[in-house]
Amino acid sequence: MAGAGLLLPPTPARATEAVDVLLVLAVDVSRSVDEDEAKLQREGYRAAMTDPRVVEAVRGGAMGGIAVTYVEWAGAEYQRQLLPWTRIASQGEADSWSAALAEAPRASLSWTSISGAIDFSLRMLAEAPFEATRRVIDVSGDGVNNSGAPVEQLRDQAVAQGVVINGLPILNDRPSFGRRPALPLDQYYAESVIGGDGAFLVAAEDFEAFGMAVRRKLIREIANLSGPVREYA
Template sequence: MAVDLELVLAVDVSGSVDEEEAALQRQGYVAAIADPEIIRAIRSGILGRIAVTYFEWAGDGWQIPVVDWTLIDSAAAARAFSKKLSHASVGSGPWTSISQAIDFSAALFGTNNFDGTRRIIDVSGDGPNNTGGLVVAARDAAVARRITINGLPIINDRFNISRAPMPNLDLYYRKCVIGGPGAFIVVAHGFRSFAKAIRRKLILEIAGIMPRAPPTETPVPGYAQAVGQAVGQAVGNTPLQRWVPPCDEGERRFRGIIDDE
């Protein structure tokens, strides 16, 4: 069946996401998919229908399907998807493999009977890739198949015993995770603002709109010795400059944890 969009929702439930945060994240998706504005965006498409699937991921080999491919072409269909999602248990796994989440997502497009005008992987997470292969290789392979990858980095400053939060995660997602025609990120500043962020992101994805990058900062290639250190302060109309993490920053941190044990 032809649809305007085939959309894979790939959701991080790695160890850095605690039980409360995982619940907030899940509730955000449940509310967003059944939101009247989302439904209007779906119905406003050329065909007026999209296909969506949802799975959760963590580290190497940890990908759990939650809701299979579903046609959403009405408010009733959207509510049914949300209800199924709300009733499913929330998983949790060790480490963070964005690369395998992308590989798993790309393979899902071959498991349905839909033919989308666009194919999008929507990756949300609160940390960098640290296992399961380099994220750039997975990203490039998906893009070569004409799949767009969008990102929803969650800026989570809560202390985690296994790692410190990575500064400038949004810039990491821009440089290393997203790709393909019209790729973009929407940033969630903590899990409590996740519902608002995912609602906005889904509207943009369904409508095929790419938001402009924030005008208040300018990414700078390279990486400071003090990770994420600002190299300039905003003065008047002069933007704040921030360092862009390297795409193997998560792997570097992972090796540091293993070496310390």
């Protein structure tokens, strides 16, 4: 179902244009994420991308711009590119991206396949109409991989291609669908999901803290800042 609900980009992509980083925002829409949580999650991305501190980080790079695509995922059978590759290099472009995300439809499906999300994100990176020296997959979710291939297998494939995977685990109190996790979710993300040079995670204590976690994470990965492997918001 890749491409379902595809929206036109606020700024048309131009082939061969250079940006500082290619960033896939891969967002969990499995059934453990209810309607209120989904709204908090999406509003978190909208608010973070338009935050002046994030825009300052975007403009501060060598190329003065980034390219972003927004992907939603659930089980191994479901991933879709909700917003296409879009160049963001100004406050106005960030605002346009945020407005497009507000209008995008949302689905809620069954299982949680982080491995499927990484596999799909790698395909999105391969198809990106921009050039960048850094490629990052930003995985957010509230559960462990319980569908599809082992997540470690896809993480290792991504790292072998020079792609960095950062994580944003949401530490809510709900049990995961499928098997109960043997580890706390932040530890699981640290050991099984993130990978690559300088990879890190920012854990949100719950969905209400998600917006702050996204903003902190975007600033760090856009500006390519060093810091601890785990942060908490």
